[in-house]
Amino acid sequence: MFRNIFVLFAASLFCFASCKKTTPLEFQPGDKGELEVEFDNVIGGVNLQLNTGSYTNASGETFKVSLLNYYISNIKLQNADGTTYTVPRDSSYFLIKEENPSQLITLRDIPAGNYTGISFVLGVDSLKSTAPVAERTGALDPAAAGAGMYWSWNSGYIFLKMEGPSDVATSGDKKFRYHIGGFGGFSTPMFNNIKQISLTAPGTSMAEVRKGKAEAPHIHIMADASKVMNGPMNISIATNTTVMVSPFSVNIANNYVSMFSIDHIHND
Amino acid sequence: MINKKKSIRARLGITIAVIVALVSLGVACTKTSRQERKPMPLVLPSNFPAPIYNLSSNPITVEGFELGRKLFYDTKLSRDGTISCGSCHIQGSAFTHHGHDVSHGIEDRLGVRNSPPIMNLAWSQFFFWDGGVFNLDLQPIAPIENPVEMDEHIPNVIEKLKSDAQYPGLFYKAFGEGDITSSKMLMALSQFMLQCVSAESKYDKVVRKEGAVFSAEEQLGFDVFKAKCASCHSSDLFTDNKFHNNGLVPSMVNDSGRYRITLDPKDFYLFKTPSLRNIMKTAPYMHDGRFLNIDAVLDHYDHGVQVNSTLDTSLNKNGVVGIKLTVADRANLKAFLNTLTDDSFIRNPQLAEQ
Numbered sequence: 001m002f003r004n005i006f007v008l009f010a011a012s013l014f015c016f017a018s019c020k021k022t023t024p025l026e027f028q029p030g031d032k033g034e035l036e037v038e039f040d041n042v043i044g045g046v047n048l049q050l051n052t053g054s055y056t057n058a059s060g061e062t063f064k065v066s067l068l069n070y071y072i073s074n075i076k077l078q079n080a081d082g083t084t085y086t087v088p089r090d091s092s093y094f095l096i097k098e099e100n101p102s103q104l105i106t107l108r109d110i111p112a113g114n115y116t117g118i119s120f121v122l123g124v125d126s127l128k129s130t131a132p133v134a135e136r137t138g139a140l141d142p143a144a145a146g147a148g149m150y151w152s153w154n155s156g157y158i159f160l161k162m163e164g165p166s167d168v169a170t171s172g173d174k175k176f177r178y179h180i181g182g183f184g185g186f187s188t189p190m191f192n193n194i195k196q197i198s199l200t201a202p203g204t205s206m207a208e209v210r211k212g213k214a215e216a217p218h219i220h221i222m223a224d225a226s227k228v229m230n231g232p233m234n235i236s237i238a239t240n241t242t243v244m245v246s247p248f249s250v251n252i253a254n255n256y257v258s259m260f261s262i263d264h265i266h267n268d
Numbered sequence: 269m270i271n272k273k274k275s276i277r278a279r280l281g282i283t284i285a286v287i288v289a290l291v292s293l294g295v296a297c298t299k300t301s302r303q304e305r306k307p308m309p310l311v312l313p314s315n316f317p318a319p320i321y322n323l324s325s326n327p328i329t330v331e332g333f334e335l336g337r338k339l340f341y342d343t344k345l346s347r348d349g350t351i352s353c354g355s356c357h358i359q360g361s362a363f364t365h366h367g368h369d370v371s372h373g374i375e376d377r378l379g380v381r382n383s384p385p386i387m388n389l390a391w392s393q394f395f396f397w398d399g400g401v402f403n404l405d406l407q408p409i410a411p412i413e414n415p416v417e418m419d420e421h422i423p424n425v426i427e428k429l430k431s432d433a434q435y436p437g438l439f440y441k442a443f444g445e446g447d448i449t450s451s452k453m454l455m456a457l458s459q460f461m462l463q464c465v466s467a468e469s470k471y472d473k474v475v476r477k478e479g480a481v482f483s484a485e486e487q488l489g490f491d492v493f494k495a496k497c498a499s500c501h502s503s504d505l506f507t508d509n510k511f512h513n514n515g516l517v518p519s520m521v522n523d524s525g526r527y528r529i530t531l532d533p534k535d536f537y538l539f540k541t542p543s544l545r546n547i548m549k550t551a552p553y554m555h556d557g558r559f560l561n562i563d564a565v566l567d568h569y570d571h572g573v574q575v576n577s578t579l580d581t582s583l584n585k586n587g588v589v590g591i592k593l594t595v596a597d598r599a600n601l602k603a604f605l606n607t608l609t610d611d612s613f614i615r616n617p618q619l620a621e622q
Contacts, residue, residue, distance in 0.1 A: 132325050133405040133451040143409050143422035143450035152410035154400040154529050186402045187393075188530040247531060 027112035031211035035077070035110045036218040037118065039096045039103040040263070041068055043226045050098055058230040061237045063166035063176065068098040068225055069149055070160040071124050071139070075107065078117035080206055085111055093124065095139040095149060096223075106216065114206040118219060119198035122257070123159030126194065129183040130155075154245060156181050159193060160256060162228050168238040176237045178228060179244045180252050193253040197260055205265045215268050222263045231255030304441065306330040308459075310390055313467035315475050315504040319390040321404055321462060328459045331442040336460025338438065339453060341621040344428050346418035353411065353457075356383045359620055362546035362613070363387060363464060381523070382557035384542060385550060387613070390462045393509050397539045397555040400529045404461065405454045422450050429453070466545050466613040467504075474607070475504065482607065489604025492597045499582055500541045506608070511538035512580040515573030515590065519556045536578045545608050562605065566598050 041048040043055045048065060056062050072094045075087040087107055094105045128140060136142060140157075142150035149158045158181045169176045184192035199221065201207070207217040229235040233251040235243075243249050308328045312319065326332075339345065341354045357363040363386035381397055395401040401410065411417040412425060429435040429448050439448045442456060473480035482490060493501075502508045511526040518537060526535035539555045553559040559568065573583050573590035583590055593601065613619075 130402070132322070132403065133454050134325070136451065141450055142406065143454070144426070147413070147421060147423060150409070152401075152406070152413055153396065155402055155406050185530060188532055188535070190530055190532075245528070245531065 026208075027210050031112035032109045033112050033209040033211050033213055034216035035107045035115070035207055035209050036216045037075075037105050037107065038218060038220050039072070039105075039223050039260075040220060041096075041098050041103065041223045041225055044224065048098060048225055055226065057226065057237070058234040059236040059238075061166060061168045063164050063169075063237060065098075065162060065164040065225065066175070067161060067163040069158075069162075070096050070122060071149065071157060072096055072105070072120050072122065073124055073128070074121040076119045077107075077110065077115045077207075078119070078200070080114040080116050085113075085115075090137075093128070093139050095145060110209045112210050114208050115201075115217075115219075116206050117198065117200040118221075118262070119196065122195045122197055122260075123181070123193060124157040124183065126183040126192075129157055130186060151179075151181065151245070155186070156183060159195075159253075160228070162225065166237045168236075170238065170241045175241075177242045177244070178249075178252055180249045180256075182245065182249060191247055191250050193249060195253055195257045197257060199260055199262045201262050201265050207265050208267045217265065217267045219265050220263045222261050224259045224261075227259035228252060228256045231258060304331075308333050308463070310462055311465065313465070313472065313476075313504075315472060316388075316391060316467065317503055317505070320393050320509075321390040321458075323390065323462075326405070326455045326458055328462060329442065331438070332456050332459040333463055335438045335442045336456035336458065337619070337622065338434075339457055340460050344432070345412055345420060345425055347420040347424075351418055353408070354621060356411075356417075357386045359616075360549075360614055362466070362549045362610075364550045381555055382552060385546065386461050386464050387466050387545060388505055388543065389464065391505050391509075394540055398526050398529050399511060399540050405451075405458050408454055408457050422453075426450055426453065460619075464613075464619055466610040468612040469545065469610040470607040471604075472504070472610075483603065485600050485603040486607050488596075489600035489602070492593070492601050493604055496591045496593070496597075497544075497601075500580070501544050506544040507541040509541070511535065511540055513537045513539075513576070513578045514569075515575070515579050515583050516554060516558070516568070517572075517574050519558070523556065525555070534578060537576070538578060544605065546610055546614065547605050548609050549614065562602060563598075566593055566601065569593065570598075 043053065043065070046053070048068065050068070051064060051066050054062055054064055073092055074089070075092050077085045077087070079085060087110075091108070096103050096105075124140065128136070133142075136146075139145050141147075142152070142157075146157065149161060150156070151158065158179045160178070160180045162178045163175055165173075165175050167174065171177070180193055182191050182193040184190060184194070201219070207219050209217055229237075229252075232254055235252060235255065240248060243252055306329055308330045310319065310323060310328060339353075340357075341352050343349045343352045343355075345352060364383050384397065389395075389404055392404070393399075393402065395404060395407045396410075401407045409422065412420050412422055426448055429439070435448065439452055439456075443452045470480050470482075472478075474482055500508055500510070500512055500514070513525075513536075516537070524536055526538040526540075527533070529535075547553075548562065551559075551561055553562070553565050559565050569591040570593045571590060573579070575584055575589055
């Protein structure tokens, strides 16, 4: 019995040693590095162009996009070795804004390894949605970076906000406004639009996080904003020009839950 | 030999002196820093229930309170520098906007709402008539950012405070090192508002047996109140902190009240039970200020209650709609409600603009 185990052990040692020769272990346990994640907002197959691009939704209505913001939080990374790394809560809240020059987030102090997938929450979890003000820092500060992504009259974050002009819009200024939030209600249960999204890298690609790499590995995510309107329920701007705090918002959230995919990963 | 001993002793002496100096320095330091920020704990009236605000998350100090008071009365918080929190929450009217209806037009919010008092807020779970805000610290964001109220953006307010001659020093005194942030501003405003405690009315002195006694009329009014009003206006806060439909005809703007927040059809036309403390000072009444005096309120309860699907069941019992009040009941009730006026609160110089 013991002998068998010993043989197995020796064999596996040998295997490790020989593996090491072909693909050298490039990192030590305890190494940490950076990882970049880009949220590239597109509409179908074309790059999203704020204010200028003209698009048609599945209901056949044309529209432009003048604003697109959303919260990404609670990021987890899937390691090729089968483990999962959870980014510490307090460095895991990001507000992606199309109007900003960049939609790139940098995750720091990530254990070195090969990552094949990423999961995150689109929105802000209920714990943070009800946290004291002192814990609402950075992107979550409802009075600073998060201004405009917060309902002050109905304490809660707007998870995704998309607006734009459309001739079929029924509002006075001919703009559709989709402000989607809802963490489940503070005292009375309400709809919950917190969406968990899990993405896997295409093929065999992996993000190789290493210590002190000159160029951090980069996960390039495509976010297809046309999915806000197109999906299990095709949204018509003419019938639903404004969607904010209403049960109907659930349909939009159920659409946009599938707007993200990993397009590619590059490691240098 | 002797020299060595001497030098050892000398060294020992120096060491001890240094230690003593360090220790006393340390003591002195903690003393001064403690002196720098004087705790100002909330005084909890013995006839009140336990507070709801998490006081340990934002310990009140004299410096924080004074900063909050300055902010509360500062028109810098509005875009054009014309309006402060104190403009709509006036101390002499128990921090309400006496005689005014206030329109409240945030984003998709329609309607006319009346400003409620800034009073005993440590005992509130919900803010606004519909309870849409569940933490006092988050409350001021709404009026500052509201285009029909202060129409300013908090990042701009923070910039204005940073470039002010006095605020950086005052924030330092209240919160120590570090930049002026929105959360410090909100916490200072809370420290001031939390100290707006009204618990020194005649009623309080009667129930706490501090020498005051009700007149016969007031006592009869109290009895009517306990029998007919205290189911909702309960405890010595005179509110159950819950939401009810008390039978008002929906307003012109059809303000749906609590429903806007929960989207639960059961909450249609429900509003937060307001406290009745200082009620004789806070006309007009109800969420939209529709009743100009207390008689109109009593008329409403007696014969104005409208039946609809969310009307509170206590207002439609055994075929009786509303709360029947005799002429005597009304006079006695008014005498009782007068005992809820707290002059020391309304005139407290500590809470006034300095």
